[in-house]
Amino acid sequence: MRRFSGFAVAREAMRAHKGWGRQWDSPEPRSSYDVIIVGAGGHGLATAYYLAKEHGITNVAVLEKGWLGGGNTGRNTTIIRSNYLYDESAGLYDHAVKLWEGLSQDLNYNVMYSPRGVMMLAHNVHDEQVLKRHIHANRLNGVDNEWLTPEQAGEYCPPLNISKGARYPVTGAALQRRGGTARHDAVAWGYARAASARGVHVIENCAVTGIRRSGNGQVTGVETTRGFIGAKKVGVVAAGHTSVLMEMADVRMPLESFPLQALVSEPVKPCFPCVVMSNSVHAYISQSDKGELVIGAGTDQYTSYSQTGGLHILKDTLEAICEMFPVFTRMKMLRSWGGIVDVTPDRSPIIARTPVPGLYVNCGWGTGGFKATPGSGHVFAHTIANDNPHPINEGFTLERFTTGRLIDEAAAAAVAH
Amino acid sequence: MLLIHCPYCEEARPEIEFRHAGEAHIARPADIASLTDEEFSRFFFYRDNPKGITFERWRHLHGCARFFNAARDTVTDKFLVTYPAGEAKPDLVEAANENAKGAT
Numbered sequence: 001m002r003r004f005s006g007f008a009v010a011r012e013a014m015r016a017h018k019g020w021g022r023q024w025d026s027p028e029p030r031s032s033y034d035v036i037i038v039g040a041g042g043h044g045l046a047t048a049y050y051l052a053k054e055h056g057i058t059n060v061a062v063l064e065k066g067w068l069g070g071g072n073t074g075r076n077t078t079i080i081r082s083n084y085l086y087d088e089s090a091g092l093y094d095h096a097v098k099l100w101e102g103l104s105q106d107l108n109y110n111v112m113y114s115p116r117g118v119m120m121l122a123h124n125v126h127d128e129q130v131l132k133r134h135i136h137a138n139r140l141n142g143v144d145n146e147w148l149t150p151e152q153a154g155e156y157c158p159p160l161n162i163s164k165g166a167r168y169p170v171t172g173a174a175l176q177r178r179g180g181t182a183r184h185d186a187v188a189w190g191y192a193r194a195a196s197a198r199g200v201h202v203i204e205n206c207a208v209t210g211i212r213r214s215g216n217g218q219v220t221g222v223e224t225t226r227g228f229i230g231a232k233k234v235g236v237v238a239a240g241h242t243s244v245l246m247e248m249a250d251v252r253m254p255l256e257s258f259p260l261q262a263l264v265s266e267p268v269k270p271c272f273p274c275v276v277m278s279n280s281v282h283a284y285i286s287q288s289d290k291g292e293l294v295i296g297a298g299t300d301q302y303t304s305y306s307q308t309g310g311l312h313i314l315k316d317t318l319e320a321i322c323e324m325f326p327v328f329t330r331m332k333m334l335r336s337w338g339g340i341v342d343v344t345p346d347r348s349p350i351i352a353r354t355p356v357p358g359l360y361v362n363c364g365w366g367t368g369g370f371k372a373t374p375g376s377g378h379v380f381a382h383t384i385a386n387d388n389p390h391p392i393n394e395g396f397t398l399e400r401f402t403t404g405r406l407i408d409e410a411a412a413a414a415v416a417h
Numbered sequence: 418m419l420l421i422h423c424p425y426c427e428e429a430r431p432e433i434e435f436r437h438a439g440e441a442h443i444a445r446p447a448d449i450a451s452l453t454d455e456e457f458s459r460f461f462f463y464r465d466n467p468k469g470i471t472f473e474r475w476r477h478l479h480g481c482a483r484f485f486n487a488a489r490d491t492v493t494d495k496f497l498v499t500y501p502a503g504e505a506k507p508d509l510v511e512a513a514n515e516n517a518k519g520a521t
């Protein structure tokens with residue numbers, strides 16, 4: 001693999017960029033590995049990368065039924081923030097934000113992390129109380145988050161309609177300046193490239209169809225569409241398909257899979273400087289570096305694996321966007337799509353061991369796991385390598401749904417986020 | 418948007434008239450206080466989440482307001498059958514045939 005640098009760009013410019021070559025290998029699977037990761041989304045690839053980098057475990061394969069990054073990683077609206085309410089969540093998501101800050105250097109791949117600020121709008125007294133409670137809790141945890149008046153919010157984001165007569169009047173906002181966006185595909189590609197350079201096998205078009213166990217229940221490998229592949233340890237990182245995979249090892253999960261949609265507009269010149277989210281009217285928006293407005297909607301109400309959702313969901317979101325940003329009423333929408341998100345009862349992820357020895361699971365990120373990609377991979381790699389959680393993911397167990405020690409961000413936010 | 422047949426109104430109506438209400442055929446334990454933590458957790462938090470046929474509850478909120486059950490394929494989002502709450506899980510082979518008849 002050739003390193004990217006200013007010098008390399010200059011050299012390639014002289015020879016018509018013909019010397020770049022493949023960015024990662026496409027090997028045939030070995031008969032067995034120390035660790036198999038199921039799912040080549042950002043979280044799975046990051047896990048493999050940190051297994052190799054931090055724990056020296058390089059006999060690792062990441063098996064992907066489709067193409068890498070083709071799941072929710074390549075379908076999300078890329079909002080990054082860490083202003084969650086509870087201590088456990090603040091610890092986990094802020095761990096990720098700290099890794100985002102140095103990620104392009106670490107991977108030698110530009111993931112285009114852009115801390116342009118995430119502003120969450122309040123439209124009524126209840127919103128204000130919820131956001132201010134978050135701000136105070138965040139400060140206690142060392143996570144930046146500040147309160148803005150409507151005028152300050154309007155200054156930070158000029159397209160925002162802060163007039164008193166607005167359909168959804170803005171009564172204030174919470175701003176996390178370190179929040180922002182990153183380029184979703186680059187995250188998958190950057191981790192794949194960096195993991196591959198350390199010897200990890202990334203194997204596409206290889207669906208896992210079964211999980212094999214020995215007499216004492218210990219995992220021995222996985223059945224795939226390319227035959228049986230042995231493994232001492234298996235980590236399932238399959239987002240919306242986690243229930244299906246865990247069922248293969250007779251593990252029932254506290255998860256439900258829902259469609260979640262997003263859409264982009266035609267590209268226009270830079271006009272939207274930050275990320276704005278409104279939980280009350282259920283819309284969030286930013287502008288990609290290509291110039292498209294990237295708009296996220298809410299989940300459909302029913303469980304599904306269809307990767308499509310109802311049109312009325314998008315319509316509701318666009319109506320809200322047009323009320324809050326009248327300047328966009330004449331924009332044309334280019335594309336919409338859906339992903340399948342795995343939702344836990346408390347809306348917090350599960351990054352943990354399972355009742356099956358050698359089987360680990362990283363799931364339940366629901367509507368908001370992209371932001372956590374580096375942190376999630378980092379602590380999950382630790383969990384697999386040591387058969388023990390990292391202090392940061394100690395609370396994110398399966399057992400919490402029995403002990404009752406939930407991390408109830410659902411109650412804290414009341415909506416998808 | 419789904420088109421949903423309400424078994425009480427005997428009419429297919431747009432999804433926005435309905436509220437999804439989770440997995441069907443989960444019986445609330447008669448003596449909930451006597452459950453172990455493990456049993457309570459299974460009842461309260463764990464769900465089937467199949468890729469394929471799911472049994473689910475719906476409520477015709479903006480119609481007759483009543484709860485009913487449905488069998489739906491979560492891959493195609495097609496309903497196989499809807500039936501009043503309280504009825505046993507239907508025989509899906511028969512339901513699939515009925516469905517096919519309706520389609521022609």
Ligand SMILES: Cc1cc2nc3c(=O)[nH]c(=O)nc-3n(C[C@H](O)[C@H](O)[C@H](O)COP(=O)(O)OP(=O)(O)OC[C@H]3O[C@@H](n4cnc5c(N)ncnc54)[C@H](O)[C@@H]3O)c2cc1C
Nearest residue numbers: 039041042043065071072073076077079208339369370371
């Ligand atoms: C429309 C939308 C908008 C979103 N917006 C945001 C946002 O703004 N901010 C944010 O933080 N999060 C957001 N999310 C959530 C975020 O995308 C996910 O939480 C995150 O990307 C999950 O990453 P992952 O690597 O776990 O899953 P994925 O990227 O889905 O990867 C899982 C992989 O597993 C593979 N797989 C499944 N079954 C098998 C099998 N049997 N064998 C082999 N491979 C298999 C899949 O093909 C897939 O590639 C959004 C999601 C959606 C759908």
Ligand SMILES: [Zn+2]
Nearest residue numbers: 423426477481
């Ligand atoms: Zn009805």
